[in-house]
Amino acid sequence: MGKNILVVADVRHQNVRQVTNEMIGAANELAQGGSVHVAVLGHEVNIPDLGAKGADDVWVVNDESLKNYTPSAYRKAVLEIYRQVNPQVILFAHSAVGKDLAPVVAMRLGLGQISDVTALDVSGDKPLFTRPIYAGKAFTKVTPKAEPYAVTIRPNNLQPYSGSAKTAQTHEVTVSFETPDLATVVREVVQKATGGVDLTEAKIIISGGRGVKSADGFAPLKELADVLGAAVGASRGACDAGYCDYALQIGQTGKVVTPDLYIACGISGAIQHLAGMSSSKVIVAINKDPEAPIFQVADYGIVGDLFEVVPLLTEEFKKVLV
Numbered sequence: 001m002g003k004n005i006l007v008v009a010d011v012r013h014q015n016v017r018q019v020t021n022e023m024i025g026a027a028n029e030l031a032q033g034g035s036v037h038v039a040v041l042g043h044e045v046n047i048p049d050l051g052a053k054g055a056d057d058v059w060v061v062n063d064e065s066l067k068n069y070t071p072s073a074y075r076k077a078v079l080e081i082y083r084q085v086n087p088q089v090i091l092f093a094h095s096a097v098g099k100d101l102a103p104v105v106a107m108r109l110g111l112g113q114i115s116d117v118t119a120l121d122v123s124g125d126k127p128l129f130t131r132p133i134y135a136g137k138a139f140t141k142v143t144p145k146a147e148p149y150a151v152t153i154r155p156n157n158l159q160p161y162s163g164s165a166k167t168a169q170t171h172e173v174t175v176s177f178e179t180p181d182l183a184t185v186v187r188e189v190v191q192k193a194t195g196g197v198d199l200t201e202a203k204i205i206i207s208g209g210r211g212v213k214s215a216d217g218f219a220p221l222k223e224l225a226d227v228l229g230a231a232v233g234a235s236r237g238a239c240d241a242g243y244c245d246y247a248l249q250i251g252q253t254g255k256v257v258t259p260d261l262y263i264a265c266g267i268s269g270a271i272q273h274l275a276g277m278s279s280s281k282v283i284v285a286i287n288k289d290p291e292a293p294i295f296q297v298a299d300y301g302i303v304g305d306l307f308e309v310v311p312l313l314t315e316e317f318k319k320v321l322v
C-alpha cells in the first residue's frame, strides 16, 4: 500500500534549494504509489512548480515569523502540517536548518531519526538508508525500526524525480505564532560577504589549504573557480592561518560537501578534512609532497607546486570553456 511522505523544503534567501528536488525524488521512491507532500515554510518564498518536481501536494505556511529560521516557529509550522498529512516518513535536508529542525520535530513526535543519508535502496521489504559513520571513514546501511520516522538527506547525493510532471495541489496553512511560543526571535541577520557559489550545493569546488601560504594565495584558485563556475572552499589549516573566512571550511567541523569535482590545492588530507569531502564524485589533488595522504583518496593526483599548476589549469580550461 502506498505511503504518505512529507518533505520539508530547504529554503534559503526565499528560494527553494536544489536538495528539495532530491528529497522529492527520494520521497517518490519511498511513497511507492502513495502521496508526496512538500511543506514550504518561510516568508514570501519563491515557490517553483513543485508538481513538475514530483510533489502531489504543497503545503505553504507564509508568515513573517518564518522569515528567518528559529527552531520554535519552524517546529510549530511543521507539526501543524504533520497533523494534517499524517505521514509515515518525514524528510529534511541535512543542511544548517534541517540538521537543527529534524531532531527538534522528531523529539516532539517521539520519532526515530536517520541522519545524513547519502543513498536509498527501496528494492527490499523495508527501505535501506546509507549513511556515513566514523567521520566518513565508513558507511553503514540502516533500516527504520518503526514508522513514522524522520530522515535528513545530504545534498547532492540522491537523484531528483524523473517521472512525468504532476499537478500539485497547493494548501495555504495558517499557523498563529504567539510571541510566548517563540523561545527565540531573530531581529536581524547580517550576511557575511563570502560571495560566489553556495559551497554545499556546488557541483565543482576548488579548495585551498595551508599550502596557499597567504590570503593572496587564494587568488589563482578564485580565477580557476570563476572559469569553471565553481565555489571556493578551504581546509581548517587555511582558515586557522587567517588566509580565508571560516565560512569556507570543509571537514568534520566545517561543511560537508559532495560535488561532482573537488580540486584540493595544497591540502595534506587530514582525516578531519576528508570527513567533509571524501564522498565527492571525482577528487583531484595538487600537492608538492608525493607522500601527502590526500593522494590516497584522489582519483587524479598532480605532484607539483600549486602556484604553477593552478594557473596552467585555468589557461587550459579557458581555451575550451570561455
Ligand code: FAD
Pocket: 208, 209, 210, 211, 212, 234, 235, 236, 237, 238, 249, 250, 251, 252, 253, 254, 255, 265, 266, 267, 268, 269, 270, 271, 272, 273, 276, 286, 287, 288, 289, 292, 304, 305, 306, 307
Ligand atoms: P597542512 O596539513 O599543513 O598541509 C598543507 C599541505 O600543503 C602539505 O601537504 C604541503 O605539502 C602542501 N603544500 C605546501 N606548499 C605547497 C605548494 N606550493 N603547492 C602544493 N602543495 C603545497 N581540518 C579541516 O580541514 N576541516 C575540519 O573540519 C577540521 N576539523 C578538525 C577538528 C578537530 C577536532 C581537529 C583536532 C582537527 C580538525 N581539522 C580540520 C584540522 C586537521 O587535523 C588538519 O590540521 C588540517 O586539515 C590541515 O590543513 P591543511 O591540509 O591545509 O594543512
